Amino acid sequence: MRALARGLRRIEPPLLALPALSLAAWMLLALGGRGEGTFAACLAAAGAVARLAFGLRTAVATDALASEALHWAVMTAAMMPPLLVEPVRHVAVRSFRRRRLRAVAAFLAGYATAWACPAALGMAAVVLLQAAGGQAAALAAPVAFVAAVAWQLAPRRALMLRRCHRTVPLPPFGWRADAACLRFGASQGLACAAACGPAMLAVMLAGGHLVAAAALGLLLFLERGALTPRPELLAGALALAAAVTLAAA
């Protein structure tokens, strides 16, 4: 405990915010559940496709999509912060002390914005498949897990993972500093979404269960921390998940 306390005292506040954010999001997921979202999705199923075809404003009115969007946002807030320690630390250390919180906030804003688009596509896919029901909905998760396995082993994904370790020079003053932090966050968000998105989508299609999400989050964190990652480990876990969801289908 004393070692933990000493470790925490040496961490700058922007870095402490990351595990705090993650913990808060996990607690929200644990307490919130999915019941109300599923029920609303059933009610909206018949008109889901038509509503989407009329554009976002109409779709937002749908409880299913709103619930899914919230679930994705909280899930991302739970899983991603531990993966951001390295880039957030870079932004903090490479900024003047009085600008640190602002710089980190700009980074996180860019990161979240970059995640929003692929997340929106992902949640639309989840809602549509749930609305469609039947065989398509039942097989969506195992198919997604198999795709995630293939992506996990692809050299292109390894490239995306390396981009997650990238650092960039940051202008020190003014709006250019803010813009650079925002851009850096966005580039990290895109690399992260590319590297982790398919696996996350598979977990969401399987119901977004807390334990599955936590397990995936832990494996992604361990993978990110290993500078010579072994993709076959996470691929094995995803393959197991594919088998389990197929058996349950």
Next chain:
Amino acid sequence: MKPAVNGVRVRESLWTLPAWDPTLLWYAKGVAGMRNRLIADPRSWRWQAAIHDYDPDADPFAEPGDVLPDEAGRFWSKCQHGSWFFLPWHRGYLAMFEQMVRAEIADQDGPADDWALPYWNYSDPAEPNARLVREEFRVSDLPTGEPNMLARNIDRGEDEQEAEHGAATGDFGLDGFDVRLDCLQTEAFQTPTWGGASGFGGPRTGFMHGGGTIGDLERTPHGSVHVAVNGFMGAFNTAGLDPLFWCHHCNVDRLWEVWRGRGQQFQDPTDARWTTQVPFELYDASGQVVSFTAGQMTDTTAALLGYRYDDVSDPFGGAADVGEADMPPAEPPPVNLVGASDAPVRLGAGASTAAVTIDRLSADEAVGGAEPGHVYLNIENIQADRRATSYRVFVNAPDPDDPPEENFAGILPMFGVAEATQSDDPHGGSGLTYALDITGLVARLKERGQWRDGELRVTFLPKKRRAAVESDAVVTTPPDLKIGRVSLYYG
């Protein structure tokens, strides 16, 4: 060749050995044996070099019939750079390589029990030829008439002209700046992971194949000698193919011993994250996989290593003793950014100068109006798509085109810049980042009235290669060589 005593062999300085001393002759014979082996053999020359780094598209010894080993992913491209593991990993690497050479010597009925890798002490002030490459690494044949594999088909020099001149004279353009030993004055071995400060051994990291801030010894003389000799030595993925590489790293390893012997305050890390938590794997000469941690690399006479150096005397004549109360912390405290350049700095064939604006508020906040304990100049995210020459760094030079040595801050060797810029580099193409301790320089600048509180002017001067000096030609540099940011930190 000195005999081993109680199984402890003696690594000797190249320049103390007579012509074709048995150490050199048997090194050549051992290398010849290794070069005859196929790449898939862990005892082969190419396997040993590939452990450092390997690119099949850049392998100068690639053969059409090459069969790369299945284990390449496990053992190759594992050199530790930009990390506090730089020194212990290379120590283990050299020790296993030494075993391989000794095994070849034994196969040829040579003095394997006594043979030890010699070191190239290019910084020796008592040796006028210290910076030259010895003849034994340049002539085509051994005294016996057999091909000399210390020299045959080994690329050195930036171009053909430099290679020819170097082969004839041993002069590859190493100069006094390249071989300075200022790194020995750094008391801290490690620095915080988050950068800013410099340290003798490098920043605290996990397993690191490139991408971190470069430690002081890794920067100079390690990096600057790599860049000066150039050829195979100039790139991560071919460096181990030059027999000189091993003698160079032997000296780097020796300098670690010299540093540790300077005084109580020069201590290896005791943090378990360094000593025991990260294992490295290599084959030994018997074909067994050896796993070692940094903590097992601190005693060179231990069984796994089994050597000592003939000379680990302190070139600075010893450091002042410090009492228990004045012992430096294991890791310097975090430093604070107080100034930075506002735009990238292009480096070219002539001098380039960056203006670093010092933020008064940040400076006051960092040290509360007092003098900073330490001042670090950071050169961040240096990128280029090709090799580049070394650059010397000067601070507040009166004439940037001809900066005096009294304004010298350090060297940027650019070793590995092309690799670090590639997007498939382990750090996604971040480039190289250096931290120079300029505490002493800043104090001297203030004494001379060359310091201004609001701005620092940092000049980068390329080291001209021999051809450029002789023909007064323009230095050829990669067109996209640039520094992302120059920054100033107080600690």
